[in-house]
Amino acid sequence: xxxxxxxxxxxxxxxxxxxxxxxxxxxxxxxxxxxxxxxxxxxxxxxxxxxxxxxxxxxxxxxxxxxxxxxxxxxxxxxxxxxxxxxxxxxxxxxxxxxxxxxxxxxxxxxxxxxxxxxxxxxxxxxxxxxxxxxxxxxxxxxxxxxxxxxxxxxxxxxxxxxxxxxxxxxxxxxxxxxxxxxxxxxxxxxxxxxxxxxxxxxxxxxxxxxxxxxxxxxxxxxxxxxxxxxxxxxxxxxxxxxxxxxxxxxxxxxxxxxxxxxxxxxxxxxxxxxxxxxxxxxxxxxxxxxxxxxxxxxxxxxxxxxxxxxxxxxxxxxxxxxxxxxxxxxxxxxxxxxxxxxxxxxxxxxxxxxxxxxxxxxxxxxxxxxxxxxxxxxxxxxxxxxxxxxxxxxxxxxxxxxxxxxxxxxxxxxxxxxxxxxxxxxxxxxxxxxxxxxxxxxxxxxxxxxxxxxxxxxxxxxxxxxxxxxxxxxxxx
Amino acid sequence: xxxxxxxxxxxxxxxxxxxxxxxxxxxxxxxxxxxxxxxxxxxxxxxxxxxxxxxxxxxxxxxxxxxxxxxxxxxxxxxxxxxxxxxxxxxxxxxxxxxxxxxxxxxxxxxxxxxxxxxxxxxxxxxxxxxxxxxxxxxxxxxxxxxxxxxxxxxxxxxxxxxxxxxxxxxxxxxxxxxxxxxxxxxxxxxxxxxxxxxxxxxxxxxxxxxxxxxxxxxxxxxxxxxxxxxxxxxxxxxxxxxxxxxxxxxxxxxxxxxxxxxxxxxxxxxxxxxxxxxxxxxxxxxxxxxxxxxxxxxxxxxxxxxxxxxxxxxxxxxxxxxxxxxxxxxxxxxxxxxxxxxxxxxxxxxxxxxxxxxxxxxxxxxxxxxxxxxxxxxxxxxxxxxxxxxxxxxxxxxxxxxxxxxxxxxxxxxxxxxxx
Numbered sequence: 001x002x003x004x005x006x007x008x009x010x011x012x013x014x015x016x017x018x019x020x021x022x023x024x025x026x027x028x029x030x031x032x033x034x035x036x037x038x039x040x041x042x043x044x045x046x047x048x049x050x051x052x053x054x055x056x057x058x059x060x061x062x063x064x065x066x067x068x069x070x071x072x073x074x075x076x077x078x079x080x081x082x083x084x085x086x087x088x089x090x091x092x093x094x095x096x097x098x099x100x101x102x103x104x105x106x107x108x109x110x111x112x113x114x115x116x117x118x119x120x121x122x123x124x125x126x127x128x129x130x131x132x133x134x135x136x137x138x139x140x141x142x143x144x145x146x147x148x149x150x151x152x153x154x155x156x157x158x159x160x161x162x163x164x165x166x167x168x169x170x171x172x173x174x175x176x177x178x179x180x181x182x183x184x185x186x187x188x189x190x191x192x193x194x195x196x197x198x199x200x201x202x203x204x205x206x207x208x209x210x211x212x213x214x215x216x217x218x219x220x221x222x223x224x225x226x227x228x229x230x231x232x233x234x235x236x237x238x239x240x241x242x243x244x245x246x247x248x249x250x251x252x253x254x255x256x257x258x259x260x261x262x263x264x265x266x267x268x269x270x271x272x273x274x275x276x277x278x279x280x281x282x283x284x285x286x287x288x289x290x291x292x293x294x295x296x297x298x299x300x301x302x303x304x305x306x307x308x309x310x311x312x313x314x315x316x317x318x319x320x321x322x323x324x325x326x327x328x329x330x331x332x333x334x335x336x337x338x339x340x341x342x343x344x345x346x347x348x349x350x351x352x353x354x355x356x357x358x359x360x361x362x363x364x365x366x367x368x369x370x371x372x373x374x375x376x377x378x379x380x381x382x383x384x385x386x387x388x389x390x391x392x393x394x395x396x397x398x399x400x401x402x403x404x405x406x407x408x409x410x411x412x413x414x415x416x417x418x419x420x421x422x423x424x425x426x427x428x429x430x431x432x433x434x435x436x437x438x439x440x441x442x443x444x445x446x447x448x449x450x451x452x453x454x455x456x457x458x459x460x461x462x463x464x465x466x467x468x469x470x471x472x473x474x475x476x477x478x
Numbered sequence: 479x480x481x482x483x484x485x486x487x488x489x490x491x492x493x494x495x496x497x498x499x500x501x502x503x504x505x506x507x508x509x510x511x512x513x514x515x516x517x518x519x520x521x522x523x524x525x526x527x528x529x530x531x532x533x534x535x536x537x538x539x540x541x542x543x544x545x546x547x548x549x550x551x552x553x554x555x556x557x558x559x560x561x562x563x564x565x566x567x568x569x570x571x572x573x574x575x576x577x578x579x580x581x582x583x584x585x586x587x588x589x590x591x592x593x594x595x596x597x598x599x600x601x602x603x604x605x606x607x608x609x610x611x612x613x614x615x616x617x618x619x620x621x622x623x624x625x626x627x628x629x630x631x632x633x634x635x636x637x638x639x640x641x642x643x644x645x646x647x648x649x650x651x652x653x654x655x656x657x658x659x660x661x662x663x664x665x666x667x668x669x670x671x672x673x674x675x676x677x678x679x680x681x682x683x684x685x686x687x688x689x690x691x692x693x694x695x696x697x698x699x700x701x702x703x704x705x706x707x708x709x710x711x712x713x714x715x716x717x718x719x720x721x722x723x724x725x726x727x728x729x730x731x732x733x734x735x736x737x738x739x740x741x742x743x744x745x746x747x748x749x750x751x752x753x754x755x756x757x758x759x760x761x762x763x764x765x766x767x768x769x770x771x772x773x774x775x776x777x778x779x780x781x782x783x784x785x786x787x788x789x790x791x792x793x794x795x796x797x798x799x800x801x802x803x804x805x806x807x808x809x810x811x812x813x814x815x816x817x818x819x820x821x822x823x824x825x826x827x828x829x830x831x832x833x834x835x836x837x838x839x840x841x842x843x844x845x846x847x848x849x850x851x852x853x854x855x856x857x858x859x860x861x862x863x864x865x866x867x868x869x870x871x872x873x874x875x876x877x878x879x880x881x882x883x884x885x886x887x888x889x890x891x892x893x894x895x896x897x898x899x
Contacts (some may be wrong), residue, residue, distance in 0.1 A: 039861040099795040228565040235563035256886030257879040310849040327835040339791040383816040408755030
């Protein structure tokens with residue numbers, strides 16, 4: 001397999017590189033004012049090149065289109081698992097480090113079931129996966145896939161379980177067996193769902209490749225702690241015509257954790273910094289290998305699985321297969337995932353300004369917080385759930401939390417004073433009592449001096465607001 | 479780096495106490511030990527890129543058809559055997575390296591510590607053991623406080639008997655938690671709290687230095703003027719002990735007190751922790767000011783630790799960038815870093831009752847601290863200030879696993895698919 005021709009890294013790509021290959025007619029069909037504006041948004045990965053319909057439809061641009069597609073191709077291939085609107089995209093990474101650009105396609109978490117579990121247990125686990133939901137910064141965090149393992153090695157048993165799972169859920173599926181006959185039996189039933197075939201190995205690759213081609217499904221390649229073999233296998237499979245590949249270099253939970261982290265890092269570096277096309281595929285991490293350890297108490301293994309998942313997520317895993325369904329194990333991981341996949345070029349912020357809750361009067365409490373999304377939504381949910389009528393001035397700190405913005409001198413008494421004046425709150429209430437976050441207590445004296453408002457130091461965590469108001473509002477002087 | 483104070487009432491609730499924590503710790507501690515082995519150096523070139531800030535919306539992947547148009551492949555025959563494609567790791571050579579900082583001093587070095595701790599000294603990115611060695615494993619300093627404080631229950635249950643007695647707390651941290659160092663947070667010195675005078679604060683530090691023989695970190699209250707007074711007094715009282723003053727800030731510059739603190743640190747042989755709020759330019763500025771008074775091996779950086787769920791991505795990227803820039807040759811960033819990962823408890827998900835499906839908090843809380851720490855460790859942080867014994871235990875164990883190369887046995891995971899759970 002030839003190495004990719006000299007290709008600019010994503011960060012060296014300029015809007016001009018794109019613009020020069022566009023029709024340059026400024027037709028506006030993409031929704032942008034002109035081709036240059038479109039090129040800029042394409043380079044910033046805000047829109048797809050496919051929005052340029054002339055490029056897609058007119059034959060004279062065919063070559064330019066193919067070239068643009070190649071220019072814009074991520075270092076790590078994007079592979080879809082599942083079909084239609086239930087598909088999940090994995091990989092598609094443009095860069096190695098998140099500060100270089102943005103990580104796309106948050107790593108889906110697949111939870112396992114087996115073909116030897118009681119049907120009730122299988123259904124119960126699926127239900128838990130589907131019902132998993134946590135509300136965070138105005139988003140709902142969820143689990144993503146079901147991995148079905150054949151522990152029986154019996155084609156009929158596996159097929160029957162896979163059918164039951166497929167019937168019970170629309171989530172994308174991963175079918176796990178190294179036995180091509182067992183795999184084939186289940187694929188016959190669910191290939192239209194485009195499940196991930198896990199996995200081709202040194203010994204079964206040919207038959208697995210045939211299945212992947214026959215059923216047009218993505219294929220995982222498993223070569224534990226052997227990147228040369230992994231690379232040779234992708235080379236072979238690409239030669240065979242299988243293009244949607246995922247790589248599992250092996251997850252060693254304790255002995256071998258060092259190699260695990262090394263392998264994931266080395267593979268991602270070769271893909272992103274060297275343009276190695278044979279390693280430019282999404283990586284599969286399998287934290288559930290902790291369960292191979294016999295005789296350890298359940299809680300210890302759950303704990304270890306949580307830690308391993310977090311490290312793999314940090315070190316380039318694009319898909320995780322896990323066993324634990326406990327909320328305390330999964331919550332930190334879905335939050336970490338959300339955090340790592342946030343666009344590093346932009347703080348997560350909300351619009352600053354005056355927010356009104358309930359039906360406040362001229363004597364209702366006035367509080368302030370910062371426009372860091374997490375801070376704001378936390379305060380909002382505490383106010384709303386206690387049905388408090390009040391005003392909240394959201395101060396622009398560039399999306400930084402109260403504590404950090406006080407420490408970094410972004411949130412100063414002057415900034416608070418200006419925000420109060422600008423918000424128009426002084427026309428809405430007759431009092432001048434400002435409740436400030438406990439973490440900004442240091443600013444109280446200066447705020448009083450500059451703004452002319454009396455300061456009441458509120459709780460350090462907004463969960464204390466309802467109790468605080470009950471005790472301290474209205475203030476005696478009012 | 480003040481520990482998060484949480485109202486106990488908030489973190490409690492009416493439910494029955496679930497005492498899982500100590501049992502978990504007990505269980506974790508029974509798992510085997512792992513030894514450390516040498517690794518090879520192999521390095522080439524590094525390219526460094528400073529990202530320009532391009533305002534862009536949240537990373538919603540642009541909509542595009544899943545199956546892209548691909549040029550037809552000219553593969554006439556399917557392979558019948560594996561087409562070998564050897565792998566050669568891409569290793570790099572880094573023009574820069576991280577300064578090694580020694581904390582604590584033994585009797586022969588002018589102090590009274592039985593053990594000293596070295597941090598930094600790296601010539602590779604965090605745990606890139608395929609291209610070099612990690613000279614000093616990440617170290618853990620355990621937080622103790624100089625007065626009564628309220629803590630989430632999951633933390634409090636482990637230190638209940640020693641709260642308010644920093645020397646006893648420090649001993650517990652050494653005997654039971656495996657602390658490499660102790661950070662004494664002198665929160666009572668805060669003019670808004672007890673305004674404890676410098677002499678009394680110095681006595682507290684002396685007591686802790688007497689109680690344990692590992693390096694000690696002196697944590698201030700966050701008020702630049704008061705911290706300066708306290709640090710100067712302690713620098714003198716603990717002459718030669720090579721404590722770390724945590725922290726010195728640009729606020730101290732503004733208050734006109736930084737120079738005196740830095741001079742005191744130099745005169746009495748101590749280290750300073752230079753704190754800035756997620757801003758590498760300010761971190762560099764502060765270091766430049768410190769270079770006027772202190773040798774480079776007496777400066778550690780705190781680039782700000784935000785908790786998992788509360789901005790950890792900013793901390794992660796600032797540390798990763800700082801480390802890559804330092805290795806790339808940015809001299810002003812070539813200092814080891816320290817992270818207050820106890821800040822993990824600032825996340826309400828670490829301690830609050832948020833519904834039965836997320837229980838027990840006694841596991842969720844320390845796991846929050848653990849994952850916050852592990853994530854930042856993989857970004858390159860060299861030492862952590864921590865509190866929960868299970869988190870400390872796990873991080874130490876993971877560090878040992880990461881440093882033990884050559885133990886992967888493919889057979890052990892070859893058949894993971896069929897594991898019966």
